[in-house]
Amino acid sequence: MADPVKIAFLGGLGEIGRNCAAIEIDNRLLLLDCGLMFPDEQMPGVDLVLPDFTWLRENADRVEGCVLTHGHEDHTGGLSFLLRELSFPIFGSALTLGLARSRIEEAGLLGRTELIPVVDGERRRIGPFDVEFIPVTHSVPHGFAIAFHTPQGVILHSGDFKLDLTPVDGRLTDMARIGAISYESGVRLLLSDSTNAEEAGHTHSESSVGKVLRDLFNEHHDKRVVAACFASHLHRIQQIADAALGAGRTIATLGRSMAKNVAMGREMGLLDIPDDRLIDIEKVGNLAPERVCVISTGSQGEPMSALSLMAAGENKWLKLGTGDLVVISAHAIPGNETSVGKVIDGLHRLGAEVVHSGIADVHVSGHAMQEELKTLLSVVRPEYFIPVHGEFRHMTHHTRLATAMGVAEGNVLLAEDGDVIELNDSGVTFAGEIPAGYLYVDGIVGDVGRGVLRDRRVLAEEGVVIVVVTVDAKSGEVLTGPEIITKGWVFAPEAEELLGEARAAVLASLEEAADSGGTDYETLRRHVRSALGRFVNERTRRRPMIVPIVMEV
Numbered sequence: 001m002a003d004p005v006k007i008a009f010l011g012g013l014g015e016i017g018r019n020c021a022a023i024e025i026d027n028r029l030l031l032l033d034c035g036l037m038f039p040d041e042q043m044p045g046v047d048l049v050l051p052d053f054t055w056l057r058e059n060a061d062r063v064e065g066c067v068l069t070h071g072h073e074d075h076t077g078g079l080s081f082l083l084r085e086l087s088f089p090i091f092g093s094a095l096t097l098g099l100a101r102s103r104i105e106e107a108g109l110l111g112r113t114e115l116i117p118v119v120d121g122e123r124r125r126i127g128p129f130d131v132e133f134i135p136v137t138h139s140v141p142h143g144f145a146i147a148f149h150t151p152q153g154v155i156l157h158s159g160d161f162k163l164d165l166t167p168v169d170g171r172l173t174d175m176a177r178i179g180a181i182s183y184e185s186g187v188r189l190l191l192s193d194s195t196n197a198e199e200a201g202h203t204h205s206e207s208s209v210g211k212v213l214r215d216l217f218n219e220h221h222d223k224r225v226v227a228a229c230f231a232s233h234l235h236r237i238q239q240i241a242d243a244a245l246g247a248g249r250t251i252a253t254l255g256r257s258m259a260k261n262v263a264m265g266r267e268m269g270l271l272d273i274p275d276d277r278l279i280d281i282e283k284v285g286n287l288a289p290e291r292v293c294v295i296s297t298g299s300q301g302e303p304m305s306a307l308s309l310m311a312a313g314e315n316k317w318l319k320l321g322t323g324d325l326v327v328i329s330a331h332a333i334p335g336n337e338t339s340v341g342k343v344i345d346g347l348h349r350l351g352a353e354v355v356h357s358g359i360a361d362v363h364v365s366g367h368a369m370q371e372e373l374k375t376l377l378s379v380v381r382p383e384y385f386i387p388v389h390g391e392f393r394h395m396t397h398h399t400r401l402a403t404a405m406g407v408a409e410g411n412v413l414l415a416e417d418g419d420v421i422e423l424n425d426s427g428v429t430f431a432g433e434i435p436a437g438y439l440y441v442d443g444i445v446g447d448v449g450r451g452v453l454r455d456r457r458v459l460a461e462e463g464v465v466i467v468v469v470t471v472d473a474k475s476g477e478v479l480t481g482p483e484i485i486t487k488g489w490v491f492a493p494e495a496e497e498l499l500g501e502a503r504a505a506v507l508a509s510l511e512e513a514a515d516s517g518g519t520d521y522e523t524l525r526r527h528v529r530s531a532l533g534r535f536v537n538e539r540t541r542r543r544p545m546i547v548p549i550v551m552e553v
């Protein structure tokens with residue numbers, strides 16, 4: 001009887017974001033990624049969303065470390081929060097650690113956190129875990145699939161991957177090694193990226209974007225070029241730079257993370273831009289516009305990003321106009337479409353020409369599509385399969401691909417956030433649940449909570465009506481007020497009459513309460529709230545938040 005192995009899914013199975021799982025062997029835990037998720041419109045004022053760390057906190061002394069598949073924030077962005085309460089070493093490629101460290105540093109936690117770089121193909125022991133880091137191609141360099149060699153056989157996690165046969169840096173997804181593991185020992189369980197499981201066919205190679213960019217630079221040789229992409233997408237940045245350099249242009253970066261990542265990429269030898277062809281953004285004004293290419297952040301339409309400010313005509317260094325070509329070399333991630341649309345609109349208003357992925361092939365996905373997912377399944381030939389990294393529909397489609405590729409139907413598990421699964425001698429089964437709700441972060445304060453979010457939605461959609469009244473504590477007699485203050489319910493100057501009636505309704509309810517002997521604070525508050533709520537609803541068919549403030553003297 002070999003020891004059982006467990007996997008707890010803390011996030012990423014049911015949404016794109018906050019990817020996090022914990023593998024358990026011999027009572028020890030190894031985290032596999034620890035990411036964040038960006039909020040949608042249903043979460044007003046929320047900066048980011050994290051996995052629920054309650055269970056990890058309760059098991060803090062069992063956490064051996066964290067292995068990172070790659071440097072995207074949906075895999076690393078939760079660390080700076082978790083590390084405030086827990087301390088453990090982090091393993092990943094040098095670039096992954098470089099990208100992850102800035103948030104950890106900002107949180108002041110770098111001093112007590114060990115970052116341990118691993119190289120392609122490395123296999124190492126981390127406590128009872130035997131972990132192998134296998135190169136994969138993705139939209140950030142130096143990503144890994146991770147093989148866990150466990151007492152219950154090999155668990156292979158694909159990481160975020162695609163099968164790019166002509167990657168910009170020549171570093172292929174190591175299908176040979178994956179095939180070797182499959183032949184040598186077999187793969188007990190495959191966990192694989194479901195992001196594009198609904199998309200038929202293959203992703204295009206990242207290098208295909210290079211030619212499109214070169215053509216654009218040729219066509220628009222008389223214009224200044226501003227190109228926006230993800231700051232972590234060093235291969236895209238390299239291709240934009242190559243096209244610009246080839247067209248005799250000088251490059252400037254715009255946006256804090258872009259400047260930082262370009263500097264880091266050059267330092268690590270992952271980006272090749274000669275010193276004399278890179279200038280400060282403050283100096284672009286000294287060059288003829290058609291000799292300049294600005295590489296910028298803001299491809300997701302983030303409100304305060306460089307590109308958004310440019311689109312609003314508010315950037316300090318660059319004023320865009322008819323002499324500019326703006327290339328948005330990215331795809332809006334779900335939830336960001338509207339803001340990206342606004343940015344594109346603003347750029348058109350300024351007279352700039354805009355090329356985005358809907359117009360030309362200036363972007364390719366970093367996630368495997370169906371044919372690639374099937375190829376991986378055919379090489380791995382796993383005994384068991386669990387789709388990860390996706391919304392429920394993505395994972396559902398991925399289970400179909402797995403069964404179509406020969407994984408026995410009973411061996412395909414559709415797990416969700418909070419599920420714990422166990423590998424033992426008789427198979428892979430569900431083995432319990434842990435808390436895995438959303439942890440909403442606003443500013444640097446932890447959980448905002450569902451109640452706060454509900455309040456914010458009501459305030460945003462219906463407004464608030466506040467009523468202030470002072471009553472005699474003994475008799476319940478109204479001494480001052482009621483005064484009614486409203487924001488977002490009705491336009492006050494035009495609603496004097498309505499407010500007067502509302503005051504009368506509140507007064508009547510207080511008298512009624514006093515008559516029936518209810519003079520305690522809670523009873524009065526309740527009376528005021530329901531009377532006013534009823535009045536507001538009857539007269540306006542609206543349901544603003546009602547806040548009664550009853551003062552007793």
Ligand SMILES: [Zn+2]
Nearest residue numbers: 070072138160
């Ligand atoms: Zn990724």
Ligand SMILES: [Zn+2]
Nearest residue numbers: 072074075160
């Ligand atoms: Zn991801």
